[in-house]
Amino acid sequence: MSALGQLGAGTGPAPELHKPRKSWLPYLLLLPGGLWLVVFFAVPAIQLFATSLYDPSGSLENGYVMTWHFANYSDAVQEYLPHFGRSIGYAAITTAISLLVGYPLAYAIAVKGGRWKNVLLICVIAPFFTSFLIRTLAWKVILSDGGWVVSTLNWLHVPLPDGRLLATTPAVIAGLVYNFLPFMVLPLYASLEKLDPRLVEAAGDLYARPVARFTRVILPLSMPGVVAGTLLTFIPAAGDYINAQLLGTNRQYMIGNVIQSKFLRVGDYPAAAALSFTLMAAILVLVFVYVRRAGTDEVL
Template sequence: MALRTPVRTDGPSDSRTVRRDRRPRPSAAGARIWTWLTLPGTVWMSVFFIASLLLVAAISFGTTDELGDPRFGTNLGNLKALADPAYRDVMLRSLGYALLTSVICLLIAYPVAYAVALHAGRFKNALIAAIVVPFFANYLVRMYGWSVLLSDDGPVLRMLRAVGLAGAHTKILNTGFGVIAGLVYGFVVFMIIPLYAAMERMDTSLIEAGRDLYGGPLRTFLFVTVPATRQGAGAGVVLVFLPAMGDFVSAQFMGGPNQIMIGNLIQDKFFEGQDWPLGSALTMALMAVLLIAMFGYLRRARKDEAEATR
């Protein structure tokens, strides 16, 4: 039986060597298996992901030939075009929408995570599953349902009109608010999950202590709960901001021509305008914003951690 005859993997050492001494020093051949396991995935990611990202960077300096096909080059025109007011405004709008989306998600997710994590008792797990599961449903279908719900003669506006909160001409679709509503609906779960996790980890006796010191519910929440869950909130902001910034479906389904985001521009340059170099430059700009956001978040998180361990 194969199991009984150990294959010596650590070289031509004396076969009488006691087996025990294999443990303290992992053999070279034994370690090689981990390299072989790491390699395929690493090569795959390097070719299909890292190399392709570098290609985007290279093409953003390129030009198009007569057929509209991209050519490599040393053309700075595409990057300069980013400063063009038409593109700049779209980029600023995307940034604004993504930031507002993050803020609104925070405002929704705090009460929801609080109620579910601390006051749902034995229904806690069921409720958090009920929040997570719909987000795995098809994004387009969900977004389509949301746009029907918020449409001009949809149930939400009809109800708001009935109670006098909306006028006859109040619209949600085809406004900036509609696009943000779409982004919030699309990504709010990414805020709820880390906040929920942070609240679960939080020492609830802190809240009791706040109450014992005569803090009202709001004061206790603002000065005890919020600081204690700040890291979860930070992670949530990043997790919402990243996909919101690159989204183009919400602007298409919920907005009009005046609410397009950077994702729509990129889509247009690749599918309708056939200006791939400019599309690549826009993609690089998007990536740059996100890397800056990510970098800022990581620095902040590291500082927080250093303070916590001091």
């Protein structure tokens, strides 16, 4: 018998490999978050959807009856379509301005901040130390007819709509930009802070102009922050109602103002729930299309 045969005969059957035991620890760690989502998101969302199908002829005094009235959706959209368009338009403008303002700021903090990075980041998030409502009320004072902003613009002979800033569309958008700008800056900073400066230097060594370095190197590598920042800015801005209520008039009211009025003042719960679900669906569709077209998989 050959040495190879003796070796095979002596070793016997190969031992069976033990399969690793299935660990339940990851699922246990996810359990608290899952329960939180079920109790505070899934259950209220289901209840809200059920409310949107109540008989619209009901009232708070006589109660509502489930009649599976899907016409609540078409009626709500037809009646308040301008408010939907205004909300999406304001949110898109707010996101664009926040990106134009926030990108240079995030780049300056990440690349040029040096030892002052932490201080500059605290300055960015400092407005969060104050209530959202108080910050918006402060803008109402700043943009008032007797405030320094209007006085300065009048001194510079800058034309203003109706001779004022408060209760106008620019005032509402200014409030939205101010309140949601940190949501744009922080994700951009997180992406730009990880940027390898040697890549930019290499582009310069290859005689790339500053514009080419930005469009071909810096911007593609920071696209995860751009996508995250635009989503974190656009979604809450589309559903906001505080800025339009305090800085605008009923001509600037967004769909959030209508929903708030239907729920808390009019008591028309079916219409308010239908408007809420329609807004969520519209935002989900827009976000899905945006992520598919500007997703980070294509630029990394």
